[in-house]
Amino acid sequence: VMYANQASLHGLTKEGEKTSYILTECLKDDEPHSLSSVSFSISLYVELACNSLFGAGQGSMIAAPDPDRKYSVQKAELVVFKSDVRELLTDLEMLVDMVKLLGEGEQRGYQALFTANEMVNLCEPTNPSSFPAARSLAQKFFSQRNGESQHTVHAMGHCHIDSAWLWPYEETIRKCARSWVTVIRLMEKNPHMVFTCSQAQQFDWVKSWYPGLFSQIQHFVKKGQFIPVGGTWVEMDGNLPSGESMVRQFLEGQRFFKKEFGNYCKEFWLPDTFGYSAQLPQLMQSSGITRFLTQKLSWNLVNTFPHNTFFWEGLDGSQVLTHFPPGNSYEMKGKVEDLVNTVKNNKDKGRANHSAALFGFGDGGGGPTQLMLDRLDRVQDTDGLPRVQMSSPNRLFSELEADSSLLCTWTGELFLELHNGTYTTQAQIKLGNRQCETLLHDVEVASSLALCLDKTFQYPSEPLQILWRLLRVSYSDSTATSVAVLNTLPWERTEVLPLTGGAPDHHQPCLGTIADYTVENETVLSLSLCSREAISHGCSGNQFVLFDDVPLYWDAWDVMDYHLQTRKPVVEVVSPVQIASPGGLRGSVTFTLRISDKSTITQEIILDAMCPYIKFNTQVEWFESHKFLKVEFPVRVRSPNATYEIQFGHLQRPTHRNTSWDWARFEVPITSFIQFVGHKWADLSEHVGSALRAPKSPDANADMGSHQFTYAVMPHTGTFQEASVIQWAYNLNNPLRLIDHAPGSHIVAWSAFSVSAAAVILETVKQAEDRKDGLVVRLYESHGSSVSVYLTAGFPITEAWHCDLLERVDPSRPAPITASGISISFSPFQIVSLLLYLK
Numbered sequence: 001v002m003y004a005n006q007a008s009l010h011g012l013t014k015e016g017e018k019t020s021y022i023l024t025e026c027l028k029d030d031e032p033h034s035l036s037s038v039s040f041s042i043s044l045y046v047e048l049a050c051n052s053l054f055g056a057g058q059g060s061m062i063a064a065p066d067p068d069r070k071y072s073v074q075k076a077e078l079v080v081f082k083s084d085v086r087e088l089l090t091d092l093e094m095l096v097d098m099v100k101l102l103g104e105g106e107q108r109g110y111q112a113l114f115t116a117n118e119m120v121n122l123c124e125p126t127n128p129s130s131f132p133a134a135r136s137l138a139q140k141f142f143s144q145r146n147g148e149s150q151h152t153v154h155a156m157g158h159c160h161i162d163s164a165w166l167w168p169y170e171e172t173i174r175k176c177a178r179s180w181v182t183v184i185r186l187m188e189k190n191p192h193m194v195f196t197c198s199q200a201q202q203f204d205w206v207k208s209w210y211p212g213l214f215s216q217i218q219h220f221v222k223k224g225q226f227i228p229v230g231g232t233w234v235e236m237d238g239n240l241p242s243g244e245s246m247v248r249q250f251l252e253g254q255r256f257f258k259k260e261f262g263n264y265c266k267e268f269w270l271p272d273t274f275g276y277s278a279q280l281p282q283l284m285q286s287s288g289i290t291r292f293l294t295q296k297l298s299w300n301l302v303n304t305f306p307h308n309t310f311f312w313e314g315l316d317g318s319q320v321l322t323h324f325p326p327g328n329s330y331e332m333k334g335k336v337e338d339l340v341n342t343v344k345n346n347k348d349k350g351r352a353n354h355s356a357a358l359f360g361f362g363d364g365g366g367g368p369t370q371l372m373l374d375r376l377d378r379v380q381d382t383d384g385l386p387r388v389q390m391s392s393p394n395r396l397f398s399e400l401e402a403d404s405s406l407l408c409t410w411t412g413e414l415f416l417e418l419h420n421g422t423y424t425t426q427a428q429i430k431l432g433n434r435q436c437e438t439l440l441h442d443v444e445v446a447s448s449l450a451l452c453l454d455k456t457f458q459y460p461s462e463p464l465q466i467l468w469r470l471l472r473v474s475y476s477d478s479t480a481t482s483v484a485v486l487n488t489l490p491w492e493r494t495e496v497l498p499l500t501g502g503a504p505d506h507h508q509p510c511l512g513t514i515a516d517y518t519v520e521n522e523t524v525l526s527l528s529l530c531s532r533e534a535i536s537h538g539c540s541g542n543q544f545v546l547f548d549d550v551p552l553y554w555d556a557w558d559v560m561d562y563h564l565q566t567r568k569p570v571v572e573v574v575s576p577v578q579i580a581s582p583g584g585l586r587g588s589v590t591f592t593l594r595i596s597d598k599s600t601i602t603q604e605i606i607l608d609a610m611c612p613y614i615k616f617n618t619q620v621e622w623f624e625s626h627k628f629l630k631v632e633f634p635v636r637v638r639s640p641n642a643t644y645e646i647q648f649g650h651l652q653r654p655t656h657r658n659t660s661w662d663w664a665r666f667e668v669p670i671t672s673f674i675q676f677v678g679h680k681w682a683d684l685s686e687h688v689g690s691a692l693r694a695p696k697s698p699d700a701n702a703d704m705g706s707h708q709f710t711y712a713v714m715p716h717t718g719t720f721q722e723a724s725v726i727q728w729a730y731n732l733n734n735p736l737r738l739i740d741h742a743p744g745s746h747i748v749a750w751s752a753f754s755v756s757a758a759a760v761i762l763e764t765v766k767q768a769e770d771r772k773d774g775l776v777v778r779l780y781e782s783h784g785s786s787v788s789v790y791l792t793a794g795f796p797i798t799e800a801w802h803c804d805l806l807e808r809v810d811p812s813r814p815a816p817i818t819a820s821g822i823s824i825s826f827s828p829f830q831i832v833s834l835l836l837y838l839k
Contacts, residue, residue: 001177003045008213010185011178012046013053013361017369018182022081049174053364055166057698061363062554064698065166084131088123090374091138092116097336098384108384115141144383151343151353152399154391155376156227157183157195158358159367160271160330163202163234166698173205175365177213180206183367184216187225190373192390196358198230198269200256201469207260221261227392228257231265231289233469238276238414239669240423240430242437243647243831244764246280247778247805248468250287254806255769264806267291267393268320271330271358274422274557275669276414279647281314282831286805291397292320293356298328300417302664306408308345309352309400313411315649316829321400322410326355331362334372336385343386351406354399357388412651420667421551421559424628424690427703436471438734440464444766445488446737448775449752451767452795452838459767486737489730490753490762496585496608497736534715539634541713542616544570544593544601549628549693556695556702561666563628570595570629575602585609598623613714613728620707624694631691633713643675643720644668645729648763648780649829650675672729675720721783724758756790759783760826768835769807775836776807781826790821796839797822803835 001008010021023042050056050071057063095116102109119134159179163172183195197203207214220226232253236246254264268289270276273296284292292312297305305324312322326346332338342355349355359376360368380388400407424430444464450457487493535541548566551558575592588606595601599622606615620629641652646669657663667690674689691709695702712732716723755762761782768774781787800815800822815834816823824832 001047001174001181003047004043006212008177008181008210009044011180011182011366013178013366017361017371018178018366020079020081023078047174049171051167051171053361053366055364057166062166062556062698064700082128084128086371087374088119088131088135090371091135091378092119094336094375094378095119095138095141101336101340102384106384111141112384138378142378142382145381146383146385146387149353151346151349151355151386153339153342153355153357153386153388154396154399155194155334155357155359155388156391156393156396157186157193157368158330158360158362159183159195159197159365160235160362161199161202161365162272162363163199165364172202173209176202176206177210179365179367180217181210181213183226184213184220186368186370186373187220187223189370191225193368193373194225194227194390194392195360195368196227196229196269196393198228198232199234200230200232200253201234203228203260204256218261224392227394228261228263229265229267229293229393230269231257231284231287232268232270235270235273237422238270238273238280240671241433241647242671243279243283243780244441244778245437245471246277246283246647247764250283250289250805251769251807252465252469254287264288267293267397269393270294270296272296272363274419275416277647278315278413278651279649279829279831281312281320282316282318282648282829283805284320285318286831286833288804288806288808290320291393292322293325293393294322294414295325295328295330295358296416297324297414299419300664302417302660305414307347307410308355309348310407311404311409312414313409315412315646315651316827316831319409321397321404321407323356323396323400325358327357330358332357332359334359334375336379339379339385339388348407351408352400352403354396356391356393356396413646415665415668417664419554419557421549421554421557421693421695423667423669424559424693425556425695425702426699427692427707427709428705431707431709433471434733436467440467440471441734441764442486442488442737444764446486448765448767451775452752455773455838459772461767486739488737489727489734490755491727491758493731493736494610495731495736496611497738534635536634536636541633541635542603542605543632543634544595544691545630545632546570546595547628547630548626549695550626555697556693556699559628559667559693561663564666570601574600580604581606595620595622595629596624612716612723613712613732615710615712615732617710618691618708620692620709621705622692622694622707623704624692625696627694629691629693630689631711644670645672645674645726647671648831649782650726650784672733673725675725721759726761726782727758730761750794752794753777754792755779756792756821757787759785759787760789760824762791771835771837773838775838776803776833777836778831778833779824779826780831781829784828786825786827788823788825790818790823791834792821793836797836798839799837801835803833805831805833807833807835809835 001011003009012018050069054061056065056069058066058069095112098112099109099116102112104110104113115137119137122130122134122137124130161172161175161179180197187193187195217226221228230253232249234249236249258264266289268284268291271294273294276294284290308324308326310322311319313319325342327338327342328345338357338359342357343349346355359372360366376388376390379385447459451459546568547563549559549563551560570593572594573591574594577589577591580590581588586606586608588604590602590604593601599620602619604617606617640654640656642655643650643652653665653668654662692703692707710732714725714728716725753762753765759781760779762777762779764776764778766776768776777791779791797817800817801809802813802815803809822834826832
């Protein structure tokens with residue numbers, strides 16, 4: 001970033017066509033600021049970082065950072081920029097590209113070739129006075145207009161910047177500053193330019209580090225040129241975060257955009273995420289967003305997605321107008337090829353005559369350049385090419401909405417057939433994220449309960465906001481001689497807990513027979529309930545298997561289906577089965593297997609009293625290269641589909657490989673459980689199926705070391721709803737909390753909330769953002785049914801109102817408070833948020 005007088009002036013990026021800064025637009029000898037004047041001087045300061053556009057690696061954009069890589073300043077000089085030469089070359093570039101794309105056999109292609117040839121004949125390189133005549137030929141060609149039916153391309157400046165990539169976080173902040181200050185300079189020179197930008201976190205960084213630049217951004221936001229989009233804190237993962245984590249993305253992001261720029265975002269902007277949960281449409285709708293833009297599904301490895309403009313229908317039936325830019329990129333350069341492909345690739349051009357074209361250097365930053373703007377300005381309405389207009393997301397979607405009656409609807413998740421290794425790679429980070437989500441949930445519940453009991457309690461809103469933003473948490477241990485148990489889930493639980501200092505002083509549940517299982521050769525040979533065997537004949541459950549894992553493209557990101565052809569069971573025993581807990585409240589066995597001469601698996605298989613599932617506590621010492629560790633349970637099931645939990649609900653995916661759309665889903669994400677219809681068998685998991693990968697690029701040590709994870713198997717009778725599989729999955733992932741208290745103090749059992757129907761899950765309890773005397777509770781229907789319930793509170797409530805995910809109250813929808821509790825009606829998979837006023 002270049003500075004003068006402590007103000008950011010311009011960004012410099014070697015790979016982004018941004019290697020110069022204009023000192024003056026018109027330099028004349030008789031001007032007082034002329035370089036020929038003895039008094040002329042300019043002081044400039046340049047902030048430098050030793051990173052290329054994609055980090056400090058060498059050889060490829062996913063190379064690991066090289067701490068020994070050297071950078072040098074090779075050129076720093078004053079030059080006179082020949083704008084007439086650049087303008088002439090741009091004319092010729094656009095004409096030649098039209099010839100290449102349209103072909104000499106087409107009328108306009110031949111006319112472009114003829115015009116370019118005439119320009120060359122007129123130009124005398126040593127005589128600049130010949131340039132205007134040549135340029136007039138190009139202007140005449142470009143001014144020949146289109147017909148009324150021509151497709152309209154809505155061009156928008158864009159600069160996707162990865163918040164986390166192969167550079168330090170500080171470099172992300174500098175990239176934002178370099179890119180955005182250059183955009184501001186371009187807007188000053190080109191008042192018609194429009195630039196879209198997402199990610200509240202990046203705006204917040206710039207506000208803190210570059211307050212002067214942030215003020216300039218706010219100015220151009222008011223002018224309608226610099227347009228915040230997205231509505232979320234960052235461009236988030238669309239598969240793995242919990243439902244509440246996704247809610248906080250919208251809550252934090254929309255509140256920031258409203259506070260700093262005066263408006264909520266209308267468009268969800270997620271161009272570079274690896275798949276999209278079927279609950280996102282409902283989350284968008286409940287956050288004031290009705291439009292969605294991405295282009296990532298153009299990366300599908302197997303199937304071509306059939307639409308570019310369509311309605312996306314989510315799990316609960318919510319719909320959002322969705323657009324995939326047909327140019328299949330979020331970093332176009334304004335070239336003829338970009339415009340032609342935008343029309344050529346559009347699968348809905350018969351239904352919608354408008355498309356987006358996002359131009360500017362992205363991923364590593366940079367954004368639009370003057371050359372890109374010049375290219376687009378030449379062909380705004382040129383015969384042979386689509387119409388081009390500098391536009392905004394609102395204008396694009398308004399045009400699409402106006403003519404949306406013939407658009408198709410896509411129901412369910414938007415599954416990306418690539419990068420499915422990201423569900424598993426860097427397992428420690430994923431485990432940490434899950435644990436942080438659970439801890440933050442529990443802290444909010446405990447703090448809310450404290451607020452209900454004591455109105456003077458200082459709810460830790462600011463620390464929680466910081467922790468939610470970081471999704472990291474620190475904790476310390478303490479010692480005491482007595483404990484209380486905190487249950488942060490909305491149903492009663494009876495579980496076996498490890499205690500120190502003696503047995504608790506209450507009645508322990510008696511041991512019940514839940515399931516029969518037989519362990520032989522360190523696998524589950526038999527698993528049965530009510531004399532029904534769950535494991536396929538001749539097979540073993542809990543079978544660890546190893547696969548070769550060498551993807552074609554992105555080592556840490558991808559898994560290819562051919563890896564399934566290299567299956568090798570892990571069977572070598574290091575320590576045979578031994579009894580760890582002999583029975584009573586808990587029975588368990590342990591054993592150790594050898595994966596290779598470098599890696600081992602140690603596992604404890606646990607059966608607790610009053611618990612319907614078998615739990616597998618697993619520790620892996622993992623030091624492999626390009627291997628993939630999985631665990632198999634070949635169940636005795638004939639079912640074409642399996643049920644997978646996702647955020648705030650569940651969906652079905654095929655278990656067969658009949659079509660290319662089926663077999664492309666050989667690796668899929670879940671949040672808590674899989675259930676196979678037909679035999680009533682569920683897997684409740686923190687980490688299921690695919691356990692560990694061992695990619696070597698960009699991180700040569702990815703996932704190397706010690707790992708601990710837990711999964712569980714639950715045979716059951718009836719449907720998974722009747723068997724409370726969802727509740728048991730919550731129990732596994734949300735352990736009871738043992739809380740120290742002073743010896744001799746009396747702890748009173750107290751239930752803060754309960755829900756009258758098992759189909760409805762109380763997911764979240766937190767203090768309201770703008771009402772310190774209010775709580776927000778969030779519930780969802782989990783069975784896929786319509787149901788009416790009562791929410792009962794163990795403390796007085798004066799009012800209850802329906803609100804959206806941004807905690808905006810709907811004044812037309814009070815929640816009736818009756819003698820039985822707060823009355824709420826749900827449709828299938830509906831998310832309901834309530835604002836409760838405390839007495």
